[in-house]
Amino acid sequence: MKNSASFLRVIKRMRHSYGLLFLALLCAVLSVSLTLLIPVLIGKAIDNIIGAGEVYFDAVAQILGVIAFALAGVSVFQWLMNWLVNLISYRAVRDLRRDIFRKLNSVPLSYIDSNPHGDLISRVINDVDAIGDGITQIFLQLFSGVVTILGTLVFMLTIDWKITLAVVVLTPLSLFVAAFIGKLSQKRYIEQQLLNGEISSYVEEYVGNQQIIKAFSSEKAAVEGFEKLNQRLFTVGFKAQFAGALANPTTRFVNAIVYAAVGILGALSAISGALSVGQISCFLTYANQYTRPFNEVTGVLTQIQTAFAASDRVFEVLDADDEPDDSNAENAPKHCRGDVKFDNISFSYTPDKPLIKNFSLDVKSGSKVAIVGPTGCGKTTLINLLMRFYEVQSGAIYLDGTDIRSLRRDELRKSFGMVLQESWLFNGTIMENLRYGAENATDDEVIAAAKRARAHSFIRRMPQGYNTVIGEEGNNLSIGQRQLLCIARAMLTNPGVLILDEATSSIDTLTEIRVQKAFAEMTRGKTSFVVAHRLSTIKESDVILVMRDGNIVEQGAHDELIEKNGFYAELYNSQFEKS
Numbered sequence: 001m002k003n004s005a006s007f008l009r010v011i012k013r014m015r016h017s018y019g020l021l022f023l024a025l026l027c028a029v030l031s032v033s034l035t036l037l038i039p040v041l042i043g044k045a046i047d048n049i050i051g052a053g054e055v056y057f058d059a060v061a062q063i064l065g066v067i068a069f070a071l072a073g074v075s076v077f078q079w080l081m082n083w084l085v086n087l088i089s090y091r092a093v094r095d096l097r098r099d100i101f102r103k104l105n106s107v108p109l110s111y112i113d114s115n116p117h118g119d120l121i122s123r124v125i126n127d128v129d130a131i132g133d134g135i136t137q138i139f140l141q142l143f144s145g146v147v148t149i150l151g152t153l154v155f156m157l158t159i160d161w162k163i164t165l166a167v168v169v170l171t172p173l174s175l176f177v178a179a180f181i182g183k184l185s186q187k188r189y190i191e192q193q194l195l196n197g198e199i200s201s202y203v204e205e206y207v208g209n210q211q212i213i214k215a216f217s218s219e220k221a222a223v224e225g226f227e228k229l230n231q232r233l234f235t236v237g238f239k240a241q242f243a244g245a246l247a248n249p250t251t252r253f254v255n256a257i258v259y260a261a262v263g264i265l266g267a268l269s270a271i272s273g274a275l276s277v278g279q280i281s282c283f284l285t286y287a288n289q290y291t292r293p294f295n296e297v298t299g300v301l302t303q304i305q306t307a308f309a310a311s312d313r314v315f316e317v318l319d320a321d322d323e324p325d326d327s328n329a330e331n332a333p334k335h336c337r338g339d340v341k342f343d344n345i346s347f348s349y350t351p352d353k354p355l356i357k358n359f360s361l362d363v364k365s366g367s368k369v370a371i372v373g374p375t376g377c378g379k380t381t382l383i384n385l386l387m388r389f390y391e392v393q394s395g396a397i398y399l400d401g402t403d404i405r406s407l408r409r410d411e412l413r414k415s416f417g418m419v420l421q422e423s424w425l426f427n428g429t430i431m432e433n434l435r436y437g438a439e440n441a442t443d444d445e446v447i448a449a450a451k452r453a454r455a456h457s458f459i460r461r462m463p464q465g466y467n468t469v470i471g472e473e474g475n476n477l478s479i480g481q482r483q484l485l486c487i488a489r490a491m492l493t494n495p496g497v498l499i500l501d502e503a504t505s506s507i508d509t510l511t512e513i514r515v516q517k518a519f520a521e522m523t524r525g526k527t528s529f530v531v532a533h534r535l536s537t538i539k540e541s542d543v544i545l546v547m548r549d550g551n552i553v554e555q556g557a558h559d560e561l562i563e564k565n566g567f568y569a570e571l572y573n574s575q576f577e578k579s
Helices: 002-012 015-047 057-104 109-113 117-159 161-170 172-207 210-215 219-272 277-299 301-318 379-386 409-413 430-437 443-452 456-460 479-493 509-522 558-564 567-574
Strands: 049-051 340-347 356-363 368-372 394-399 416-419 497-501 527-531 543-548 551-556
Touching: 002 117, 002 301, 015 049, 015 057, 015 117, 015 277, 057 117, 057 301, 117 161, 117 172, 117 277, 117 301, 161 219, 161 277, 172 219, 172 301, 219 277, 340 379, 356 379, 356 394, 356 551, 368 379, 379 497, 379 527, 416 479, 430 443, 430 479, 443 456, 443 479, 543 558, 543 567, 551 558, 551 567, 558 567
Parallel strands: 368 527, 368 543, 416 497, 497 527
Antiparallel strands: 340 356, 340 394, 543 551
C-alpha cells in the first residue's frame, strides 16, 4: 500500500532515535514479563486456597507481596516506555517539520505558485501532527503487543499445548476482519486529509481578505462556501470514523469467542484432572492478554490510517524537485555595473499559452527602464525571469555580459533590490524588518535609509520608535507605511540594479513625489526597472518599454512615444480623459 510505504519512510528517517527505540523495547519486555508473571502468581494463590479451613495464609501473603512488587515494576517500565516513545515521536515531528519547511524554501517558485498556500500550511502543521500521533500509537501498541503475544504463547504452552493451539487457530479471524475494514476505510481517510487541506486553504484565503469580503458584502457567500466544504469534510470524516470504528468491536467479538473456547476447553480439562482451578484462571487471563493487543491495534486504527494518509501528503512535498543545484556556479560580481541584456528570450507558464516570444532588449548601466502595458502582458514576468524566479525557456539574459544562468542564484539576487506592490513584513521590530536584507547594517545606516524613503518621521512617532514591534505582516501599520518600510529596506541594501513593481502605488501623491526623488538619488548611475500603471510616474525614464501580449510593441522616451500617437499614447491619454 502506497501510504504504508510512505510511513515506513518516516520510520527510516528516525535512525538517530534507534537507540531510544531499543530502550523502549527493553522496557516493553520487562513490563510485559512482569505482567505475565502476575497470572501465574494469582493461580498459585488460588491453589493455596483449597477450601474451608484449608487456606495457607503465609504462602498467600508471600505471593501477594511478590504481586505488589511486580505491579510496581510494571508501572515504572510502562511509564518509561511511554516517555521514550513520546520523545521519539516529538523528535520525528520536529525533524519532519524542519525538513518540509526547508523544502518549501528550496523548491522553485513555480511549485509554490501552483499549490494552494493553505494546503501547504496544512501539510506542515496538521499532517505532521497526524504522523506524530501515528508514531506514538504504532510503537506503543507494537512493542507491548508483540512482546505480549510471544510471552503469553510461551506461558500458555507450558500449561497446556492443546488449548494454546486452539487460541492460535482462532485468533487470526480478528486479523482478517481488521485488514478488511482497514482496506475499506483507507480511501476515506485519504479523502479526509485532502479536504483538511482544502479547508485550511479556504480559511487562509478568506480570513486574509476580510476587508474585500466586507467591502462587497460577501460574508454570506463566504460562509456558504465554507459550509459546503465543512459539510463534505463532515460526511467523509463520519464515514471514515464509522468504518474505522467497526474494527474494534468486531475484533473484540471474535476475541470473546476465543475466550469462551478457552473457558470450555479448560473446564473439560479440569473435569478430567489435567488442569487445576488455579491453572484454568491463569489460562483464561493469558487468553485475554493474548487477544488484547489485537483489540488495542484496531482501537487506534483511525489514528494509524490517518497517519498513513498524512505521510503520503508530506512526502509529496519532500519529494518535489529542488531548484537545480548551482553551488559550483560563478559568484556574481561584487560591484554590479548594471548592464542587462535580454537576448531573444521566450517563456510561457503553460505550454498552450505563449506569453513572451523572441524578446530582446539591451539596457546600459545607469538607465532607467519603465515597463508599461495592460494587465497580463508580461511585465512582472520579465522581472521574475531577471531574478531567476523562473527560468527562460529559450534565449538568455546577461548581467554585465555574463549569462545569469551561470551565476549562483543567491549571489545574483544580491545584485538586485526589489520592492513589490504587495508589501511583506514579519512579526518583529521595525529595525529588524529594515535589516532583513542587510543584517550587518548599523543603526545609523538603517535610519539614513528610512530618511531617504521618507519613513523616518512616522517611525519616530511610533511608541518605541525603531524598536516598535509590528504585528504579523505589519497589520498595525497603514498600507502606505508598510510600503515605505519596504522601500527603505531595499534602499539599505544599496543594490546594483533596482526593481520597482508598482512600488509607490499605496502611498499618497506628495509622499510619492518625495520618494521618487529619493529613488532618483539612489539610482543615479545604477540601472533600474520600474513596472508602473500610473504613467505619470515614469515620464522621466530613459527608455519606456510598451508591452502587449508578451511583446514589445513600442519603446522610446516619453515624448517620442507621445509623438508617435500609438499604443502608449492611447494608454497615457486614457488616464487623463474626462468622462
